[in-house]
Amino acid sequence: MSAAAAKPILYSYFRSSCSWRVRTALALKGISYDLVPVNLIKDGGQQFSAEFKALNPMQQVPALKIDGIILSQSLAIINYLEETRPNPRLLPQDPKKRAQVRMIADHIVSGIQPLQNLSVLKQIGEKKMEWAQNCITSGFQVFQVQSEAAEVTLGPEKLKDPKDYHNYTLEQILQQTAGRYCVGDEVSMADLCLVPQVANAERFKVDMGPYPTITRINKALLELEAFKISHPSRQPDTPAELRA
Numbered sequence: 001m002s003a004a005a006a007k008p009i010l011y012s013y014f015r016s017s018c019s020w021r022v023r024t025a026l027a028l029k030g031i032s033y034d035l036v037p038v039n040l041i042k043d044g045g046q047q048f049s050a051e052f053k054a055l056n057p058m059q060q061v062p063a064l065k066i067d068g069i070i071l072s073q074s075l076a077i078i079n080y081l082e083e084t085r086p087n088p089r090l091l092p093q094d095p096k097k098r099a100q101v102r103m104i105a106d107h108i109v110s111g112i113q114p115l116q117n118l119s120v121l122k123q124i125g126e127k128k129m130e131w132a133q134n135c136i137t138s139g140f141q142v143f144q145v146q147s148e149a150a151e152v153t154l155g156p157e158k159l160k161d162p163k164d165y166h167n168y169t170l171e172q173i174l175q176q177t178a179g180r181y182c183v184g185d186e187v188s189m190a191d192l193c194l195v196p197q198v199a200n201a202e203r204f205k206v207d208m209g210p211y212p213t214i215t216r217i218n219k220a221l222l223e224l225e226a227f228k229i230s231h232p233s234r235q236p237d238t239p240a241e242l243r244a
Contacts, residue, residue, distance in 0.1 A: 008033040008066040011055065013040045014235035014242075017196035018074040019062040023230035024192045025078045029085050033064075037237035075109055078189055090189045100183045104190035107170060108197050137206055174213045180220055187224070195221050199232070 010026065010033050012019035026033055038061050039046045046052060047059045056063040056072045063072045067084070071077045082090050092098045177183045182190035198218040201208060208215050221227050228234070233244035 006065075006068075008064060009036055010034070011036045011038050011052070011061055011063040011065075012235070012237075013038055013061050014232045014238045016040065016061050017200060018060070020196040020199075020230060020232060021074040021192045022062045022064060022077050023235075024195070024226050025081055025090060025189075027226035027230050028088060028090065028187065029081055031081070031085065033066075035236055037235075039237065075105060075189070078192065082189075088187075090187070090192070092183065092186065092188060097177075097183050100177045101188040101190045104170070104173065104177070104182055105193045107173075108190075108193040112197055171211045171213050174217065178213060178217055181217055187221070187226075191217070191221050194218060195227055 008026075008031060010019070010022060012023065012035055014037070038052060040061070043049075047056075047061060053059055055065075055070060058072055060072060062074060062077065063070055064077050066080075071080055078090065091101055174182060179185040181187055182194055194214070195218055198208070198214060222231075231244065232238060233242055
């Protein structure tokens with residue numbers, strides 16, 4: 001069997017938000033794959049082993065071996081899957097909705113999750129719970145919308161002065177974009193990013209009361225089979241005490 005035709009291999013950690021996004025994308029698209037667990041804590045972090053560094057020099061999960069190449073970074077992987085296996089689609093056909101999906105995904109992936117991931121929390125020490133709560137709460141509350149993007153993301157009627165910069169909460173953004181899910185009624189890349197981030201919020205005991213739209217969307221997504229089977233509680237490397 002050629003490398004391009006081989007079954008994909010996902011290097012993943014059960015609790016990794018980034019790995020969870022990719023597991024869900026693979027599930028939604030019906031892509032069968034083999035999973036290789038990479039424990040981010042055991043032995044000082046298996047991602048730092050020479051073997052894994054040779055696979056992914058960034059020493060992070062996920063990494064996906066597919067079509068004869070190795071990809072890292074969750075959104076890069078999801079975009080590759082979208083371009084090579086477009087059904088069902090995770091990016092809307094409408095360019096404005098597609099921009100909204102990317103906006104929400106980037107906000108979560110770049111603006112919230114990296115600030116409370118494992119490597120950062122290790123540096124924080126005893127105050128890691130407070131730090132994580134502040135990072136997540138700030139991310140849910142503060143969303144910078146620049147004038148160039150405003151007409152695409154919110155519509156010109158939402159900004160009285162297009163020259164102004166406004167702060168919008170993610171909750172407010174979703175109130176404008178959501179149907180059943182983050183953007184309309186189709187599951188998108190934004191949803192793949194939202195669910196793991198809400199799980200992190202719950203893990204770090206963030207009060208979700210101020211975010212009813214986020215909570216509603218998350219609940220609807222967790223009812224879908226793809227999100228159930230990709231959940232951290234149902235992975236091969238999930239510790240027994242955390243299994244569903």
